[in-house]
Amino acid sequence: MDTQSRTSVLSRSPFFRELDPRLIELSAQEAQERKLAKQDVLFQQGDEATHHYVVVWGRLRLDQATPDGKNIVLRFMGPGDLLGSVAVFRGMPYPATPVAVEETALLSWSAARMMVLMQENPPLAMRAMGMMGGRIEELQARLQEIATQQVERRIAATILRIAGQSGRRTAEGVEIPFALSRQDLAEMTGTTLHTVSRTLSAWIEEGLLEGRRSSHLVILRPHRLVEISEQA
Amino acid sequence: MDTQSRTSVLSRSPFFRELDPRLIELSAQEAQERKLAKQDVLFQQGDEATHHYVVVWGRLRLDQATPDGKNIVLRFMGPGDLLGSVAVFRGMPYPATPVAVEETALLSWSAARMMVLMQENPPLAMRAMGMMGGRIEELQARLQEIATQQVERRIAATILRIAGQSGRRTAEGVEIPFALSRQDLAEMTGTTLHTVSRTLSAWIEEGLLEGRRSSHLVILRPHRLVEISEQA
DNA sequence: CGACGTCTTGAAATGGCTCAAAGTGAGTGG
DNA sequence: CCACTCACTTTGAGCCATTTCAAGACGTCG
Numbered sequence: 001m002d003t004q005s006r007t008s009v010l011s012r013s014p015f016f017r018e019l020d021p022r023l024i025e026l027s028a029q030e031a032q033e034r035k036l037a038k039q040d041v042l043f044q045q046g047d048e049a050t051h052h053y054v055v056v057w058g059r060l061r062l063d064q065a066t067p068d069g070k071n072i073v074l075r076f077m078g079p080g081d082l083l084g085s086v087a088v089f090r091g092m093p094y095p096a097t098p099v100a101v102e103e104t105a106l107l108s109w110s111a112a113r114m115m116v117l118m119q120e121n122p123p124l125a126m127r128a129m130g131m132m133g134g135r136i137e138e139l140q141a142r143l144q145e146i147a148t149q150q151v152e153r154r155i156a157a158t159i160l161r162i163a164g165q166s167g168r169r170t171a172e173g174v175e176i177p178f179a180l181s182r183q184d185l186a187e188m189t190g191t192t193l194h195t196v197s198r199t200l201s202a203w204i205e206e207g208l209l210e211g212r213r214s215s216h217l218v219i220l221r222p223h224r225l226v227e228i229s230e231q232a
Numbered sequence: 233m234d235t236q237s238r239t240s241v242l243s244r245s246p247f248f249r250e251l252d253p254r255l256i257e258l259s260a261q262e263a264q265e266r267k268l269a270k271q272d273v274l275f276q277q278g279d280e281a282t283h284h285y286v287v288v289w290g291r292l293r294l295d296q297a298t299p300d301g302k303n304i305v306l307r308f309m310g311p312g313d314l315l316g317s318v319a320v321f322r323g324m325p326y327p328a329t330p331v332a333v334e335e336t337a338l339l340s341w342s343a344a345r346m347m348v349l350m351q352e353n354p355p356l357a358m359r360a361m362g363m364m365g366g367r368i369e370e371l372q373a374r375l376q377e378i379a380t381q382q383v384e385r386r387i388a389a390t391i392l393r394i395a396g397q398s399g400r401r402t403a404e405g406v407e408i409p410f411a412l413s414r415q416d417l418a419e420m421t422g423t424t425l426h427t428v429s430r431t432l433s434a435w436i437e438e439g440l441l442e443g444r445r446s447s448h449l450v451i452l453r454p455h456r457l458v459e460i461s462e463q464a
Numbered sequence: 465c466g467a468c469g470t471c472t473t474g475a476a477a478t479g480g481c482t483c484a485a486a487g488t489g490a491g492t493g494g
Numbered sequence: 495c496c497a498c499t500c501a502c503t504t505t506g507a508g509c510c511a512t513t514t515c516a517a518g519a520c521g522t523c524g
Contacts, residue, residue, distance in 0.1 A: 413470070413471090414470075414471065414472095415470080415471095425470090425471080426471095426472085426473085429470095429471060429472055429473080430472080430473075433471095433472070433473085444471085444472095445470080445471065445472090
């Protein structure tokens with residue numbers, strides 16, 4: 001990928017958007033490129049945090065392994081999302097493992113280099129804080145859901161959240177444009193794949209969703225799903 | 233409070249510690265002071281985010297109201313903790329309401345002023361990112377707990393987390409030095425006060441804890457509590 | 465001393481999990 | 495191109511951890 005197309009990618013990413021064009025071009029020049037095939041791992045939970053990454057295209061699932069061998073899905077990351085920075089800033093090991101769910105390209109910068117870029121360009125640091133703040137609010141919202149709502153509402157809210165982050169509007173409704181398994185949803189909502197499967201089956205029956213048997217999910221009646229996620 | 237004692241407070245806070253002494257003194261001079269009586273609210277969830285706060289002494293409970301009238305406790309904040317910054321950086325309303333659980337003093341800076349301080353002192357911005365990163369990791373850890381572990385383990389982990397943040401070592405064990413109700417614990421662990429009460433009763437019976445009837449909790453056998461929080 | 469808020473405890477109800485088994489589609493290799 | 499395999503999904507049945515409902519006890523504060 002040449003500098004120009006990198007620059008144009010970064011200009012549209014939430015992280016660099018509307019910052020000084022010279023900063024963007026400099027960052028684009030200095031970035032290293034990384035490509036992942038489906039199922040590839042960007043880094044392992046527990047590895048020393050050495051780089052900041054921005055997703056150029058593709059999609060990753062951020063997995064966190066628990067001490068007792070279970071797994072939870074923290075979120076999915078798509079184009080423009082920032083990865084690794086939390087750990088780098090803390091000087092701690094990466095707390096999760098990003099796995100490509102489709103072919104994915106990223107740009108990366110070393111911790112030291114990004115530190116200099118930020119110190120020399122305070123708006124970039126402010127932007128990073130804004131993105132971290134967004135992550136905190138999302139996590140707080142999920143904590144609230146999982147702590148207070150029953151499973152059906154949590155599944156509805158989770159599908160809506162993913163649709164909001166990655167959904168594509170189509171003729172029939174809103175499509176989630178990657179393979180999102182029942183197991184993934186279970187690991188995002190703190191339930192079992194059995195319960196997710198039953199719940200989605202009911203919704204598909206009801207004509208609310210489409211996507212039996214591992215095809216991409218399509219939300220046919222988003223408004224109804226919102227109702228479920230908000231039902232008393 | 234005079235500038236000197238403010239300076240010394242800030243020098244010991246996780247936010248300013250070991251930064252340029254001139255920056256600390258300048259920040260101390262510019263800070264506004266705020267005192268809260270027990271039960272006072274620092275600001276309301278939903279208010280426009282205008283200030284960053286650092287707790288000088290005392291303790292606050294960070295409450296988040298859910299759309300359907302429930303409440304969850306996000307965390308307790310003590311001396312040195314940073315409050316409000318997440319919302320200020322995002323330009324969004326405060327997402328939660330901090331309530332003083334005892335008499336509390338804070339220092340505050342306007343959003344604009346702190347922005348300038350950070351732009352002129354990159355290490356301060358880095359520090360803020362580090363603290364936000366810590367919040368993200370704590371939230372991810374809690375999400376993992378609540379998503380995968382049963383109630384007893386979550387209660388144990390929550391008490392240990394609070395003890396780690398605020399506990400005081402005493403002759404008998406580790407004391408949590410403020411009134412922490414069964415309801416608070418329930419709202420932090422995503423369970424009911426009944427279940428918390430039953431669980432703590434069993435632990436008190438077992439000699440693991442002290443603190444029947446609203447006296448401060450004392451962990452008599454921390455190691456045993458860790459075992460419970462990690463039990464397969 | 466009374467009243468209220470917090471806590472404790474029992475008993476019954478239930479949402480979601482575990483266990484179990486079979487169905488389906490996609491990919492693969494012959 | 496077909497048969498086979500494997501991973502993912504669906505669905506049923508029984509169970510159990512936790513909630514819900516209910517009642518009372520304790521402490522504290524005015």
